[in-house]
Amino acid sequence: MSASHAPVPLYAFAMPDLLANLNPEQYAAVTLPDESALIVAGAGSGKTRVLTTRIAWLIEGGRVSPSGILAVTFTNKAAREMMTRLGAMLPINTRGMWIGTFHGLCNRLLRAHHRDAGLPSAFQILDSADQLSAIKRLLKANNIDDEKYPPKNLQYFINGAKEEGLRASRVDANDAFNRRFVELYAMYESQCEREGVVDFAELLLRSYELLDSNRALRAHYQQRFSHILVDEFQDTNRLQYAWLKLLAGEHSAIFAVGDDDQSIYAFRGANVGNMLDFEREFAVRHRIKLEQNYRSHGNILDTANHLISRNSRRLGKDLRTDAGAGEPVRVYEAATDQQEANWIVDEIRALLDQGMSRSEIAILYRSNAQSRVVEHALVAAGVPYKVYGGLRFFERQEVKHALAYLRLIDNPDDDTAFLRVVNFPTRGIGARSLELLSDTARLHQCSLAAAAPLLTGKAGAAVASFMRLIEQVRAETAPLNLPETVEHLLAASGLNTYYEQEREGQERLENLQELVNAAAAFAAEEGYGRDVPARSLPMAPGASAAPALTDDSDAVEVIDAGAPLVRQMTPLAGFLSHASLEAGDNQAQAGQDAVQLMTVHAAKGLEFMAVFISGLEEGLFPHENSAVEIDGLEEERRLMYVAITRARERLYLSFAQSRMLHGQTRYNVRSRFFDELPADTLKWLTPRIEAGARWGGARDNAGWGRDWFAPPSHIETALADKQRAADTGYRTGQTVFHNKFGEGTIIGLEGSGTDARAHVSFQRHGAKWLSLAVAKLQIVD
DNA sequence: GCCGGGCTAATTTTT
DNA sequence: TTAGCCCGGC
Secondary structure, three states, X not given: OXXXXXXXOOOHHHHHHHHOOOOHHHHHHHOOOOOXXXXXXXXXXXXXXXXXXXXXXXXXXXXXXXXXXXXXXXXXXXXXXXHHXXXXXXXXXXXXXXXEEHHHHHHHHHHHOOOOOOOOOOOEEEOHHHHHHHHHHHHHHOOOOOOOOOHHHHHHHHHHHHHOOOOHHHOXXXXXXXXXHHHHHHHHHHHHXXXXXXXXXXXXXXXXXHHHHOHHHHHHHHHHOOEEEXXXXXXXXXXXXXXXXXXXXXXXXXXXXXXHHHOOOHHHOOOOHHHHHHHHHOOOOEEEEEOEOOOOOHHHHHHHHHHHOOOOOOOXXXXXXXXXXXXXXXXXXXXXXXXXXXXXXXXXXXXXXXXOOHHHEEEEEOOHHHHXXXXXXXXXXXXXXXXXXXXXXXXXXXXHHHHHHHHHHHOOOOHHHHHHHOOOOOOOOOHHHXXXXXXXXXXXXXXXXXHXXXXXXXXXXXXXXXXXXXXXXXXXXXOOOHHHHHHHHHHHOOHHHHHHHOOOOHHHHHHHHHHHHHHHHHHHHOOOOXXXXXXXXXXXXXXXXXXXXXXXXXXXXXXXHOOOHHHHOOHXXXXXXXXHHOOOOOEOOOOOOOEEEEEHHXXXXXXXXXXXEOOOEOEEOOEHHHHHEOOHHHHHHHHHHHHHOOEEEEEEEEEEEEEEEOOEEEEOOXXXXXXXXXXXXXXXXXXXXXXXXXXXXXXXXXXXXXXXXXXXXXXXXXXXXXXXXXXXXXXXXXXXEEOOOEEEEEEEEEOOHHHOEEEEEXXXXXXXXXXXXXXXXXXXX
């Protein structure tokens, strides 16, 4: 019998320990009754601690068994952290618990119920790059002009639609261009279906639909997960919110933790509004604010509080600290970006001399391109540094090649994988042969692998020999465990030989060997014995195939009584999922103790003793593109807020009068954020010159962006006429022209009057929400 | 099939 | 400025 039916207190006597050292707000949050609650957790307020302690407290008090918990995060790192901390608090095995990322948990769900979800048992996950190449292939196969329908945009469009919960059949299409997009979306869906692959958004949407359409399954999970805990709630998109709501049902309690002031991912679909929707729709009675900050000194917090108070529509929050005021926030104005970089390096050297370690120092910037100057200065000064945001392990080409072979072994219909390695290493299968093959496949509506035997002639022979290779590797690896399978494949595929002969192949070879290690580590971590073949399900017969859950309640029991659901995956399928869902470390160089360089976005969730925020110039930070985005300036301000609150003791702000950008010297004005910071926490190292004095005339905050992107007057006039003509004058499906982003299609409209917004899918810039009052959109007929 | 020149575009990013 | 992509030539 599963533990879920008999929750038993584990260590009742340990409870005081668990709750010791919590401040009153934290305590209140952790010990809330069994109903939905919103925890507004400020930066550095012990958010993760509250989340994990809440879980521990629920389990310990016998309110729920570990299997009744579902805890969801956005990143694998956060999920791991939660499991580690929980494991330290309670003597339980956290591995079997449903703690993971949205995508990871959805993957688990779909593996367990792949049949009900309409997926093959060995379905594979496309990462963004795979998805893009699948889309390119789709366009090519159907002779579609990729100038007119850029693959990137189609990808954006498809993912955007999925994240709104919309299948192609339900997307609005009013003009020919838009209809074509929807049509391509539908074709993409059937291509994925045929190949047995799902993209990231599909994991979410598919599992949402699975629960939505299958009453028994839904009831089962709703009942099972009586407590759902969500981290970084402000980052959830609409589909994730809907998914949570569906899973919670009528009776489960959602413990949502988030910070509206740290919402910086609107551009990828995050909807802060989910916080208020949640309060309303779940009749939340408890909103608890965690405002006690354990990270930063007073001056730093005051600076952050003051800045963010400028934002409207906040839930409202002021961070406080028991630490003293500490050092003032130092501000430096440089003549050039190079001088700015040199100053930063000088200050860093002073900090290092004082004994601060390099890894406690971070240099933050708004966009990646800004790292170059700083890197130069660091190299010149001989200061070791680490840049975050490079290629990750599973994204390296040699690793992707190897994974493609593994995928083919598991699922030969995976055309993305097929095309990636059919001629790598080269085996004389050129573009001509592949064209023939893909024509054949299209004709028979089948995968490339399935079409291979139908191909005749020289091309047919070459492809057949490749298929024999795959077949042979498949047979040879049947008895092998996961790392052995990878090892064998590296040899049999010719990848090893290829990189051995390659002049600069040494590092790639090492990465391939590292892949074997990663496979071994994965197998060990998941508890697969060395004798478990990579493509077998180590379960009792009968339970190996996930029972199809229909409206038969007996079948539901089988799942609960069986082994953990993760075992519904073979080691290989699990490893491939792992590779797609967790691309690995995001750091370029490995260096031991190094100064940390990253974008502000990448710094979210981290903290450092000393933080430098560089490039604080109008157009850069706040970024000029944000000017035309809905609430763009407020999001930039939140971004600045996140940046400031990363610092524990030292905070340095800097900007440069001129900066090399896009090969040209740009002359910038200091960021408006300086005018929004409190004067008494700042210490100007260079003379502070009042805004406007240098450039003549005050800046117009209200018209953020208006001057910069004013379209030609004839467009403005035409637009004004149309706006006067009827309401906003826009409708979805219309093709519009934007002065900066070019042509796009309106895929959604919201609000009215000055608040009216349009969701526009641009051909070259992706989908953006634009304020109709600010952005000038010309209707193209 | 590979190399290199020319063209283009250049926020932020996890899964 | 520079990185990535495409196309043309060998």
